[in-house]
Amino acid sequence: MAMLFLAPGLKASSWIKHLRMQGPEVDLRVWPETGPREEIELVLCWKHPLGELRNYPNLKCIASLGFGVDHILRDPGLPPGVPVARLVDEGMTRAMSEYVIAAVLNHTRRFDLFRQDQSQRVWRPRRPLHAPEVRVGIMGLGTLGRDAAAKLRLLGFPVAGWSRTPKEVAGVSCLAGAERLDEFLSRTDILVCLLPLTPATQGILDRRVFSRLPADAYLINAARGDHLVEEDLLAALDSGHLAGACLDVFRTEPLPESHPFWNHPRIVVTPHSASHTYPAAVAPQIIENFRRVRAGQAPLNAIDIDKGY
Ligand code: NAP
Ligand code: GLV
DSSP states (O other), X not given: OEEEEEOTTSOHHHHHHHHHHHOTTOEEEETTOOOSGGGEEEEEESSOOTTGGGGOTTOSEEEESSSOOHHHHTOTTOOTTOOEEOOOOHHHXXXXXXXXXXXXXXXXXXXXXXXXXXXXXXXXXXXXOOGGGOOEEEEOOSHHHHHHHHHHXXXXXXEEEEESSOOOBTTEEEEESGGGHHHHHHTOSEEEEOOOOOTTTTTOBSHHHHHHSOTTEEEEEOXXXXXXXXXXXXXXXXXXXXXXXXXXXXXXXXOOTTOTTTTOTTEEEOOSOSSOOOHHHHHHHHHHHHHHHHTTOOOTTBOOTTTTO
């Protein structure tokens, strides 16, 4: 029985090396060289061709090569009843918090503006925004949101978090549910999106949400491009209501050359790089899941398919 690496956009060699080191007994195949498809029990997916998952009749687990699983759940051939597992990794979590902190400080310490001044050889001292007066609001208090919240607290920012169900996080004011979204937004100067992409969160960063933020608020989206209604962001920046945005993820990736975000003076674009997956770090949990599902056990980090995360 075999494991299939189904991630056409990723370099397979490094993955294969680390997976073989962790599980020398595993019959590991790389798509499209699948061999007999009925022998595949676990598929490792990242941005695979949609529909492909219906071709493996004996799957025991579909595993994401990232934290998110939206790319798997959108497959129209998703076989019912097969568990879907995601990665959870301390290093990736730390990397995401670093990204969020860098984006927050880039804004509060005025690096964007200094860079513009520098391009014109202008010496213009600017006061930074004072951390205790800048309220950060994190959408999503899961693995990533909680870590970022705790680290921003240490830097002196007042932090609130918004989630689907009530949470308690030390030092963070936690609000939950659609009915408390406006309250959360009205006290947020820097909005950070770390939500999973689900039918409920698709397009959540829209005109309505922006209008509930205080004037001069800043947006950081490091979750998924489909959370953001791009035209609404441009309108909110152009009207002067939002001060700027730092975006790591986009509706279309790579971001098309003609896209208005590239040249926008108040948008920082990073190429889906907030948190990379390192094969060496996550190969052990993948191999562990292969062994578990073969032994009839539930995989680690299985998501709730009905919730979508
Ligand atoms: P997670 O642990 O599953 O946490 C998700 C959080 O979002 C939970 O707090 C959940 O609320 C909340 N949530 C979900 N649906 C909601 C809704 N409708 N309303 C309010 N809150 C809602 O996820 P994670 O590990 O933190 O990762 C989040 C996302 O980050 C991933 O799905 C992925 O898309 C993205 N990501 C991006 C990168 C990158 O490089 N840019 C890297 C890694 C991950 P409850 O706690 O109440 O369930
Ligand atoms: C990256 O985007 C991930 O979901 O891990």
